[in-house]
Amino acid sequence: MDMNELAELYAREIVTTRVFDAPRALVWRSWSDPEQLKRWWGPKGFTNTFHVFEFRPGGAWRFVMHGPNGTDYPNECLFVEIAEPERIVLDHLSAPRFRLTAKFDEVGEQTKLTFRQLFETKETYESIKRLATLGNEQNLDKLAEHLAGQR
Template sequence: MTMGKNEIIASRVFDVPRELLFQAWTTPELLARWWGPHGFTNTFHECDVRPGGTWRFTMHGPDGVDYPNHCVFVEIVPHERVALDHLSGHEFRVTATFDDLEGRTKVTFRQNFKITEEFEQAKAYCVEGNEQNLDRLGKVLAEMAY
């Protein structure tokens, strides 16, 4: 995990081809299974995975609190990159890139906040939350690979 100006960057190498990783990021049924930190579940209301497409969902926290989310997909490059803007609450752009490592794939998860004050507030829980997100993604990828 590293940080840039208003940005949290996490990366992980998975023992799957990048096509599988891209599929996990762009298939609503799969995305709903791993998006968010440990203990969270999701209800997707809309997930139109294309540039300009809307993604509305509710994250259900382990404490019973619901977190409504509104995102818009900005860029979808098959097997290479997914970018989306998170527009509810803290505004940030998530960019995920998928680098082929001869059958394995490195995903780099960049979360760039629009406002410095919001970045300063969110980084305390987003750093760990993003790592947990990648943990959950790994479990879904393992199931997909077998």
């Protein structure tokens, strides 16, 4: 990959990193267990209804995020790669389209999560980056609260 291709890639990607005061196995379960995931997934004030959650490569994840204003946001994803307990890769097939890579690294007794969203186009990235960056931080805030209740 040359420098121009790298620059294009970075011009379409949001990267959010957080260190959680929880072991990697606990953080992994919070992502891989749909009963836990639906409790914390999404920005502040959002709730979820999961319709399909096939946690395996090629498996579907279809759900509705319910916004605090009553608006429903249907989501459809496809799991691309699952490497327990290190990485989950999925394609978000509904708009806005992106590839999500969640990487789980052990840091002593804690877990560093790197949350990467690579958007299909630079235009999509530009139109959503402010909202998605804030939403990602709120999402990880909710995960931190969830994990605190699991210990």
